[in-house]
Amino acid sequence: MTRTPTRRLLALALATALTSAAAPALAQSADPFALAGAPVREPGSFTVSDIRVDGLQRISAGTVFTYLPIERGDTMDGAKAGEAIRALYKTGFFEDVQVGRQGDIVVVTVTERPAINKLTLTGNKDIKSEDLLRGLKEAGLAEGDTFDRLALDKVTQELTKQYNNRGKYNVEITPTVSRLDRNRVDLTITVKEGKAAKIRHINLIGNEKFAEEDIVDSWESREHNWLSWYRRDDQYSREKLSGDLEKLNNYYLDRGYVDFNVESTQVAISGDRQDMFITAGVSEGDQYKISKVEVTGDTVLPKEQIERLVIVKADQVFSRRLLEISSDAIVATLGNVGYAFAQVNPIPDVDRENKTVGINMQVVPGPRVNVRRVVFKGNTRTADEVMRREMRQFEGSWFSQAAIDRSKIRLQGLGYFETVDVETQPVAGTNDQVDVVYNVKETTSGSFVFGLGFSQLTGLTTQIQLSQANFLGSGNRVSVQASRNDYLQRYDFSYTNPYFTDDGMSLGYNLWWREFDNSDYNTAQYSTTSGAAQVVLGLPITETDTVSAMFGIDSNEILVSRGGTPHSLVDYIDALGQRTFHAWRAEFGWSRNSLDNLLTPTRGMQQRVWLEMTLPGSTVEYYKLNYNISKFWPISRHFVLNTRAELGYGDSYGDAVTRVLPDPDGAGPGFSRTVTADGLPFFENFYAGGVRSVRGFTDNTLGPREGAFVGDTYTQPIGGSFKTVGSLEMYFPTLLDTPQARVSAFIDVGNVYKDYDAFDAGELRASTGISLMWRSPMGPISISYAFPIKKEDAKYNASGQKIMEGDEVERLQFTFGGTF
Structure with a gap:
């Protein structure tokens, strides 16, 4: 003890x-x-x-x-x-x-001394109970331990200090000791946190070169403002202020003020302990420039190569930040060729008379380090082989920090582990060998799921799924699924071996069958019954790039109704003279993913282009070309911009089919009509509008519309063969205390056209609004509220009769799903 x-x-x-x-x-x-x-x-x-x-x-x-x-x-x-x-x-x-x-x-x-029978914490919100209990245990206060009154008093004082450091000066810590029989006690610590003191004023004294608002712009501590209820940046904290004063020092050093100094810091509190007043006195000094920069020491690599990594140059204004970036670049470069303990010591030569600084970048590479072993710990289910094939740092090779970090990212991307930590351990008795140890905490990779979901478009969806993403620890993925909603019944089986070959080629199989009723799905009214069998291949060509191919056979039965289905769709079926479509199908794609996080990215790009086509001998010969791109730009520590675009185009490559229908629709002898099947089949058309496309418009309703007969004013969306959608979306911090939630403001633009020749930029639709995306414990939730800023209104003739449908607007849109 x-x-x-x-x-x-x-x-x-x-x-x-x-x-x-x-x-x-x-x-x-x-x-x-x-x-x-x-x-x-x-x-x-x-x-x-x-x-x-x-x-x-x-x-x-x-x-x-x-x-x-x-x-x-x-x-x-x-x-x-x-x-x-x-x-x-x-x-x-x-x-x-x-x-x-x-x-x-x-x-x-x-x-x-009595034993502690039960330890209870109440009222603590700012400090988590598990953190408090851990601290109490270290102080000798835990259930089953011997009770020590002096330790309790000390803990009470320390807790008060911790809350004071968080700006809560009205906190009350009340310990209660209840005596029990057999020389035991129950210990209850009641916390009344109170409200954090708010920063009412920040005053800098002595700053003449820069405006105060520019200096404090990056501070975490801010004066009370209209966004403080959201950002909570007006809550005083000693740790935050300490960090802000360091930022103040860096602000001047990054701008050449080598002699800058914070002369004094004063924090005053009001009598009611609710308001804080911060004053800092500074001495700016003079601005210095760099007189010379030289690289010395053992650079290992050619000196010219190392010098190119130094971004500080003579006659520039001195900047410690640029100096640190240069040093880190040299250390990283040497670390990637085996020098794990390399150091760069920037030695300044300050000439205060001429206001210049000479920089000597002294390189100390240390010993070149070899990785003796790569060790995995914590993988109770996942085989070592599954993890080892993701390694980019190999045993017996030179140490490379970049390879070690990339290996960690690849392990995280498997989805088998809740956490992945890596450490390098020196080998005893030598200074040129290390062991690289990956510590993982496995998460559930298999599940039997009964799921419920809901969206405004599909209504209630039920789902039963048996899946194992890491089947028997082999890394193979197996899934059996059945789902049903108001429009769709679907049954799926899939199997994927991500390492069918040692060089990372994946092999997968998909089987599915579905019945889909479009009668009230915001699309043209027809029904389909289809099934498919597919083989999918994937091959990584770089760390971020993958090429893929799919080959399969499918069958699709189309049911249309005269007077209910748009007339051009009925004509397409009549031209072919059959309603069942058989296809030999192939798909070829390329994708690149450099996102820093698959779930909540803040930087990087994800793009994919793929060609889907039916092969010669299919009932209808056509192709579809798709391209998606999404790029995340970190604007600041609070804001991330996402630019997104989606293009799709399809057409037939076989000859058009033309047929003459005698006695069409019972018109009588002597009457006939010529119908043609050409272009992309209507059941493969693109659609736009809705939560996953152009928000603010009802799902699938943008683009061409058509009635069930010529002149029909009740029209249905039929989609088109050319689709273009784009979006600008700014993500910012949320009120929810979880990285899995994001609030954003967006502008969506897009539409669907009959074909490429029908494209007209003036027909693009646009909307703006706000959105909440949350990966909740119940499943993903997406809620958006949008205002169309460019839309088409319904048109009427002089007698007030509607002659053209307008766009269908739906401002509040949401979808969610979950598992039980």
Whole structure:
């Protein structure tokens, strides 16, 4: 058990006091029990014939004897009694210790400290309970431990200090100790946090070169403002202020003010402890320029190559930030060729008379390091082989920090692990070898799911899925799924081996069958019954690039209704003279993913281009070309901009099919109509509008519309063969305390056209609004509220009859799903 110096001093003082009291007692009791003819001893001393311990409840007598510095046959006197008392107090087990005598028997009487039966925390929000309990345990306050009042007092003071550092000066920490039977206590610590003191004013004194608002722009501590309820940047914290003062120092050093100094810092608090006033006095000094820059030491690589990494140049204004970037670049470069412990020491030569600084970049590479072993820990289910094939740092090769970091990213991307941590451990007895250890915490990679979801378009969706993303620890993915909603029944089976070959080629199989009723799906009214079998291949060509191919066979039965389905779609079916379409299908694609996080990215790009086509011999021969790109730009630590675009185009590559229909629709003998099937089949058309496209417009309703017969004013969206959609979306911090949630403001633009020749930029639709995306425990949730800023209104003739449908607007849109 850990004991503080204060506790040891208190125990020593108590032991000394008790020793002083015990010695006279021993002296007074020695003579009455003295035996006739016994040898003469010092007054109050005697030979110990036995030792008895009284007062024990939980602690065994054997434990006491272990610490007691007295044994049978020892000569007992006042000094020995004091030593015994101090030894037993030092254990921390006892509130009181007394040493007495009964004849030649030493009687040790103790009062045990109570044990903590239950420890309860209430009222703490700013500091998590698990963090508090961990700190209490380190201080010796945990369930089952011996209760120490001094430790409790110290913890109370430390908690108050911690809350004060967070700007909460009205905090009240109230410990309550409840006595129980069998020498136990229940300990309750009640926290009344109160409100954090708000920063009312920040005042810089002595800044003449730069405006105060520019200096404090990057500070975490800000004066109370209209966004403080959201950003909480007006809450005072000692740690935040310390970091801000460091930023103040860096601000001037990055602009050449080498002699800058923070002369004084004063923090004042109002009488009600609610308002804080911060004042900092600064001395700016003069601006310095760089007189020369040279690289010295053992550069390992050609000196010219290292010098190219130095971005600070002569005659530039001195900047510590650019100096650090240069040093880090050199260290990283050497670290990637085996010099794991390389250092760069920028040595400045300050000439205060000429206001210049000379820089000597001294390179100290240290020993070149070899990786002896790559070790995995914590993978109780996942085979080492599955993890090792993601490694870019190999055993027996030179150390490379870039390869180690990339290996970590690849392990995280598997989705098998909740956390991945990496550390390098020096090999004992050598300075040129290390072991690289990856510590992982596995997460559930298989599940049996009953799911419910809802969206305004599809209504309630039920789903049953048995999946294993890491089947038997092999890294293979297996999934069986059945889902149903108002429009769709679908059954799927898929299997993927991501390392079918050692060089990373993946092989997968997909089987699916579905019934889809478009009757009320915001699209043209027709139904399909389809099934497919597919083989999918993937091959990584770089760390971020992958090429893929898919080959399959499918069948699709189309059901249309005259008078219900748009007439051009019925004509397409009539031209072919059949309603079942068989296809040999192929797909070829390329994708690149450099996002820093797959779920909540802040930088990087994701793009994909793929060609899908039916092969010669299919019922209809056509192709579809798609391109998607999404790039994230970190604007600041608070804002991330996402630019997104999506293009799609399709057409037939076979000959058009033309057919003459005699007696169409029962018109009678002598009547006929010519119908043609050409271009992209209508059941493969692109659609736009909705949560995943142009928000603010009803799902799938943008683009060409058509009635069930010529002149019909009740029209249905039929989609088109050319689609273009773009978006600008700014993400900013959320009120939810989770990285899985994002709030954004967006502008969406897009539309669908009959074909490429029909494209007209003036027909693009646009909307703007706000959105919340949250990967909640119940599943992904997306909510948006948008205002169309460019739309088409319905048109009417002079008599008030509608002659053209307008765009269907839906401002509030949402979708969510979950598992139970």
